[in-house]
Amino acid sequence: MSHAATTVPGHDQSHPELGFIRRYVFSLDHKVIGIQYIVTGLLMALVGAALATLIRLQLGWPERTWPLLAQLLPKGYAGGVMAPEFYLAVVTMHGTIMVFFFMSYVLVSGFGNYLVPLQVGARDMAFPLANMLSFWIGALSALLMIASFFVEGGAAAAGWTAYPPLSAVATAVPGSGMGQTIWLLSMAFFIASFTLSGLNIVATVFSVRAPGMSMWRMPLTVWSYFIASILGLLAFPALTAAAVMLLFDRHAGTSFFLPAGLVVGGRHLTNSGGSPLLWQHLFWFLGHPEVYVLILPALGIACDIIPAFTRKPIFGYRLSVWCLVAVGALSMVVWGHHMFVSGMSPFTGEYFSIATMTITLPMTVFGVNMLASLRGGAIRMGVPMMFSCAVLALFGSGGLGGLYLGNATADMQLTDTYFVVGHFHMMIGGVTLMATFGGLHYWFPKMFGRMMNETIGKAHFWLTFTPFFIIFFMQHFLGIQGAPRRYYAFTAYDFLRETRIQNLVVSSCAMVLIASQSLFVVNFVWSLFRGAPAADNPWEATTLEWTTSSPPPHDNFGQAELTVHRWPYEYGVESGDRDFADQRVPPGRVPVTA
Amino acid sequence: MKGVVRRGVTMTDRSDRFSAGGESVRLYWATWAALLALTLVMLLLDTAPVARPWLVAVLLVAMLAKVALIAGNFMHLRHAHAGLVWTFIAGLLITGLTLYVLIVPDALRIRDMLVNR
Amino acid sequence: MMPVARPAAWDGGVCPFAAGWQRVLMWWFIVGDGLLFGAFLAAYGYARLIATTWPDSSVVFSLPYLAAMTLVLNTSSAMMASGVAAARRGAWPTARRWLLATTLGGVLFLGMQADEWRHAIAAGARLSGNPWGDASFGAYFFLITGFHGTHVLLGVLILTIATARVATRRATPLGIELVGLYWHFVELVWVFIFTLFYLL
Incomplete structure (x- = not known):
């Protein structure tokens, strides 16, 4: 794991030997920052998974008491029974942590920071200081979010969407108190952190690429991070504005989101003139692009893993790029499909339905391109490839549910049911999770100079993918039966009693899924210290990060001059004893395809 | 070489090409005068008896003209x-x-x- | 697939925008920060359509005073542009004088805005209500002008640092230009607020 060991002594004047703190804690190196983000995100994932456990225990075995949990969480589990307010807080925090602090940190900021400069042939991010700030603001944001569990009233309970009035009136539920304020502050820090890192990625891709690395020679991973970062930069300000206004509503007596005539807890509120619908618009103006911010990098990563394991170029590279661009543009103008039952204007409802259906086109083309990339390949079934296939499987089956939800007529029936829960867990939960694991297995050798264990990896894959698919596939059917999401005790409703056995199966699978993640933790930690030493290019891949040492030196490519001669998918070519040519191989040795 | 790649400041930069002499300073103050004139026209219109739809339309056009002046001349977008x-x-x-x-x-x-x- | 990639403006190293990362990053920051105001103004436009009793802002605020505020910011912006031009041709003493004048313009604008707030508060405007009409009017007034004022304040701080760096010969033309971009952006936002909040 030593960086210094791989560099040529004395060649690197711009990066003098740094102490431990400057090298691993307050580091300016994009690779260290990327790993810091990934580790933080994985730790937050453990918190999110613990919250998921509580949710599934409640839904799977609603009549049981939990004496152990009563000791651990005396307020949430008074007498061993989960308190309804605590359930709401748990659901809220599970969503917030998984979306913003796991997926965003690991997949977008983590891999984004690690990969983008390496893959475009830059020595670092454009603005390393801002990058370091980004991580530390992000770490503060994560700490704040965790801290909100321990304040008076507990964590926020208004859902990860924080809809007013539940989030705006401090007396609405216990979680609407201090917990909600901290939630908002934490989100503000998160946005600042994401903005710094997004600005860096955009500027790096635009202006710090290596000579010869034209935009059309960038790997799809870089394209996906580039577009995701632009989406984030354009969409997040709306949530910043909304969060500021909500803070004013909560603490300064304004009524931005509070209409006249509200009665909370038997008390008539004096607010007037606001509209909760405004929050929904501002939130989803961010919220919808945000899911693409998460899913595009997942697809990009899968697109870079697949060619290395099929030994043939990705199918339809340029078309795929244009699909990403189209999806990015469309994702900015379809947010209203989250609000079909909010009482929105039927005219905009119609528009949002049609625009949402339009997204299906580029996304389907992209998916078919990925499928076509498998055809005729000499597939090596390594662990990263298995997870990439899982990305495809979930993308296809999860995307199907989106067709129903994007259509206002069907959505009226399905909204706020488990159909929605199943759908988005397959997409921004599953596609991203599978890509995260695939990416971790794929780039682990580059990050730490050691291989992860294949056998444990495969066991972990099957014990993750199978229960995951069962859980969220079944939740679609729970939704069709009318089971509403966020309900604490479905046993209280006659029409939901017969879903008992389904919930039991889902909960059991969830326990298997969560427990089997220990395999990954063991594999990760064990491989970090005891894994087989990795070669520079263990997967025989073509992108630039594989042309440098594992792990790369501080300036990524050492003293060697870096020129890019070809596109990133030069597989299946004659190159001595190899069947690929990395992007630095000059045209004289292997003909350039693109 | 490495510094060049890392910092990226020595790259061809079209907006560096614009003349930085007295001519451009004259352009800035001409822009200033145009902005001032537009502001005064907008304020006068606001107090004049103009039908509301026309007022809104003219004010929005004037606003976009000011935006174009600032972004184009002050922020050098016309050279970018x-x-x-x-x-x-x-x-x-x-x-x-x-x-x-x-x-x-x-x-x-x-x-x-x-x-x- | 194209047989050979065209080594054109989109080639590596040279950005498709033909601008170094500092300028690109600054412009994207401006777009993002501008959208923050975009969201505030969109929310204001929404609240105004809902409101049944939105006051006529040209009655509530003094238009000559508003013209003076705009003049101050506008002049400050033009002085900034002149300062950037001076820095680019290496005339650092001239640049320092322009920057100092720009900073003073910013301070003057802040003072005028504080006075406007004082008047509004004295007349009974609060975040929760105001004597002229819909409760949201006062809330959006303080929110939007307050956020703009915060940006002016930040700009004044940045300008002070930049002036000091010019005086101690540590500034670069590019650095001054980036400061200028931010300061012009602050005026740009004011153009929107001036039209959409005060006049319409």
């Missing part, structure tokens, strides 16, 4: 690559407008409900 200009137009103006246009129907609906209650 078309991509940067579109970053500004599409990223800021069109995105902001999209947000507003798509929430207006809901506001009108709520107003109708409040008025007809």
Whole structure:
């Protein structure tokens, strides 16, 4: 794991030997920052998974008491029974942590920071200081979010969407108190952190690429991070504005989101003139692009893993790029499909339905391109490839549910049911999770100079993918039966009693899924210290990060001059004893395809 | 070499080409005068007996003219690559407008409900 | 697939925008920060359509005073542009004088805005209500002008640092230009607020 060991002594004047703190804690190196983000995100994932456990225990075995949990969480589990307010807080925090602090940190900021400069042939991010700030603001944001569990009233309970009035009136539920304020502050820090890192990625891709690395020679991973970062930069300000206004509503007596005539807890509120619908618009103006911010990098990563394991170029590279661009543009103008039952204007409802259906086109083309990339390949079934296939499987089956939800007529029936829960867990939960694991297995050798264990990896894959698919596939059917999401005790409703056995199966699978993640933790930690030493290019891949040492030196490519001669998918070519040519191989040795 | 790649400041930079002599300073103060004139026209119109739709239209056009003057002359966008200009137009103006246009129907609906209650 | 990639403006190293990362990053920051105001103004436009009793802002605020505020910011912006031009041709003493004048313009604008707030508060405007009409009017007034004022304040701080760096010969033309971009952006936002909040 030593960086210094791989560099040529004395060649690197711009990066003098740094102490431990400057090298691993307050580091300016994009690779260290990327790993810091990934580790933080994985730790937050453990918190999110613990919250998921509580949710599934409640839904799977609603009549049981939990004496152990009563000791651990005396307020949430008074007498061993989960308190309804605590359930709401748990659901809220599970969503917030998984979306913003796991997926965003690991997949977008983590891999984004690690990969983008390496893959475009830059020595670092454009603005390393801002990058370091980004991580530390992000770490503060994560700490704040965790801290909100321990304040008076507990964590926020208004859902990860924080809809007013539940989030705006401090007396609405216990979680609407201090917990909600901290939630908002934490989100503000998160946005600042994401903005710094997004600005860096955009500027790096635009202006710090290596000579010869034209935009059309960038790997799809870089394209996906580039577009995701632009989406984030354009969409997040709306949530910043909304969060500021909500803070004013909560603490300064304004009524931005509070209409006249509200009665909370038997008390008539004096607010007037606001509209909760405004929050929904501002939130989803961010919220919808945000899911693409998460899913595009997942697809990009899968697109870079697949060619290395099929030994043939990705199918339809340029078309795929244009699909990403189209999806990015469309994702900015379809947010209203989250609000079909909010009482929105039927005219905009119609528009949002049609625009949402339009997204299906580029996304389907992209998916078919990925499928076509498998055809005729000499597939090596390594662990990263298995997870990439899982990305495809979930993308296809999860995307199907989106067709129903994007259509206002069907959505009226399905909204706020488990159909929605199943759908988005397959997409921004599953596609991203599978890509995260695939990416971790794929780039682990580059990050730490050691291989992860294949056998444990495969066991972990099957014990993750199978229960995951069962859980969220079944939740679609729970939704069709009318089971509403966020309900604490479905046993209280006659029409939901017969879903008992389904919930039991889902909960059991969830326990298997969560427990089997220990395999990954063991594999990760064990491989970090005891894994087989990795070669520079263990997967025989073509992108630039594989042309440098594992792990790369501080300036990524050492003293060697870096020129890019070809596109990133030069597989299946004659190159001595190899069947690929990395992007630095000059045209004289292997003909350039693109 | 490494420094060049890392910092990226020695790259061809079209906006560096604009003349930095007295001529451009004259342009800035001409811009200043134009902005001032537009401001005064807008304020006068606001107090003049102009029909509301016309007033709104003229004010919005004048606003966009001021935006173009500031972005084009003060912020040198007229010398910049078309991509940067579109970053500004599409990223800021069109995105902001999209947000507003798509929430207006809901506001009108709520107003109708409040008025007809 | 194209047989050979065209080594054109989109080639590596040279950005498609033909601008170094500092300028690109600054412009994207401006777009993002501008959208923050975009969201505030969109919300204001939404609230205004809902409101049944939105006051006529040209009655509530003094238009000559508003013209003076705009003049101050406008002049400050033109002085900034002149300062950037001076820095580019290496005339650092001239640049320092322009920057100092720009900073003073910013301070003057802040003072005028504080006075406007004082008047509004004295007349009974609060975040929760105001004597002229819909409660949201006062809330949006303080929110939007307050956020703009915060940006002016930040700009004044940045300008002070930049002036000091010019005086101690540590500034670069590019650095001054980036400061200028931010300061012009602050005026740009004021153009929107001036039209959409004060006049319409």
